[in-house]
Amino acid sequence: MKIGVIGGGAWGTALAQVAAHEGREVILWAREPAVVDSINATHENALFLAGVALSPTIRATDDLAALAGMDAILVVAPAQHVGSVLAAAPVGRIPLVLCAKGIEAGSKRLVGEVARAVHPDAPIAVLSGPTFAHEVAAGLPTAVTLACEDAELGERLAARLAARHFRTYASTDVAGAEIGGAVKNVLAIGCGVVEGAGLGQNARAALIARGFAEMTRFGLARGARAETLAGLSGLGDLVLTCSSPSSRNFSLGVGLGRGDSAAALLSDRRTVAEGAFTAPVLREAARDAGVDMPITEAVCRLLEGAPVSDVIGDLLARPLKGEAG
Ligand SMILES: NC(=O)C1=CN([C@@H]2O[C@H](COP(=O)(O)OP(=O)(O)OC[C@H]3O[C@@H](n4cnc5c(N)ncnc54)[C@H](O)[C@@H]3O)[C@@H](O)[C@H]2O)C=CC1
Ligand SMILES: O=C(CO)COP(=O)(O)O
Structure with missing residues (x-):
């Protein structure tokens, strides 16, 4: 072959x-x-x-x-x-x-x-x-x-x-495999921010779980199957990329969490951090589909230069809701 x-x-x-x-x-x-x-x-x-x-x-x-x-x-x-x-x-x-x-x-x-x-x-x-x-x-x-x-x-x-x-x-499930891989990169930036800003392990676990809920909402709206999103290409890759500085997306997030600008962090790298490019277009696609993706929105704001404390403060200040929502 x-x-x-x-x-x-x-x-x-x-x-x-x-x-x-x-x-x-x-x-x-x-x-x-x-x-x-x-x-x-x-x-x-x-x-x-x-x-x-x-x-x-x-x-x-x-x-x-x-x-x-x-x-x-x-x-x-x-x-x-x-x-x-x-x-x-x-x-x-x-x-x-x-x-x-x-x-x-x-x-x-x-x-x-x-x-x-x-x-x-x-x-x-x-x-x-x-x-x-x-x-x-x-x-x-x-x-x-x-x-x-x-x-x-x-x-x-x-x-x-x-x-x-x-x-x-x-x-x-082609769409399911693709959506998991695309969305996890954006969420991994968010997990890196949690690490870089010293927000703790609880926050990171919460972000992975609520990020997975986001991925699932978006995926289902785009025709993905739930079992694919819960499989290797979805949850599996989300867990890997959200837990390791070997991930370029996670390490970009660590830099953002420490207060460096996205422009500075991206300018001197030869390797690709896909989440930085996917985040803004994912936000648009989610809005088109009427899907709520607050973590993706937060990652976009951080990439655009919003201060970490403001973005985290806004995420935490959202009205409480049911876990299934
Ligand atoms: N590195 C990894 O562990 C994994 C990467 N991926 C995915 O594979 C894809 C490629 O990533 P890597 O191999 O890691 O790349 P890399 O970060 O190692 O290298 C950058 C690549 O981008 C290419 N490139 C830069 N500008 C280009 C242009 N204008 N036109 C065409 N190519 C251009 C370079 O030629 C090089 O191949 C990405 O979508 C990434 O998410 C998926 C699974 C694992
Ligand atoms: O996709 C990957 C692992 O599955 C690689 O992740 P990063 O692109 O964040 O390094």
Whole structure:
């Protein structure tokens, strides 16, 4: 089986490593010539996944045309860039496995909707779950959701992308898998703020639980299934990303919680914190759908520069309500 990977960041590289270890032929497209050279010459991605010895069979390229004829293409560019990169890729009817977590600004589309618009003949699947790239690349046990509306294709892809330490659980709920991954990044920024501002463990647990309620309300309004949101790609990833400074979203939140500005925190990073881009568009999408998302609203205000004490004070001052509400 020939696997193409679009995106030479940490996650594209880790997924390429899993596939190559399973004996797949892997071609990875990267945007940065330095990544292509580093992978081909030294079998390491020194820019985005330094210190991991990659399989020498992974071939990197800067030419999207090299992905023609693959059996499946993993799409691992940041959510805001998936549309433009896919538009230049020779996809046709090749199954696309979408691995980015986010909502496109402006269009308010999930990544699957973006991919369908660009390549309407390509079957779409979503791979999502609690997956820090460095752990996956190190061969540590990991489990993900592999969602595809075509159940038979989904099971085939799940079998072919799995490895002994990388368990894939098939699902047909594409929207559910996508929404969990997109929303958890925003909530992880909020949990980071709690950490950075020293608000305590109780507050963080409350934010995870009430954040999950938000994710569920939004997901159900957009056609997701509750069991998907409670699974690996929803609650599973929410718990991971909200508990660890390994998360770029969580660590962005820690900086905000300490009083640094979003602009300063985002300006000197090469890696992506998807929640910063998803938060404003998620807020718009939630308002469109008539869904109350107070934590998402709070994260947006913090990204816009509102003082932490004001935002937390306003969250706590909201009228009391029933837990199911
Ligand atoms: N790193 C991780 O542990 C995981 C990441 N993801 C998701 O995978 C996606 C990619 O993230 P990472 O691989 O971590 O990236 P990264 O943060 O390691 O690297 C940044 C990536 O963004 C790309 N990029 C920057 N500007 C671009 C542009 N204008 N056009 C196209 N690409 C551009 C770079 O080429 C590079 O591949 C994100 O949606 C992320 O949420 C999902 C699961 C785990
Ligand atoms: O999606 C991830 C883990 O599942 C990675 O999280 P961060 O993008 O916040 O680092």
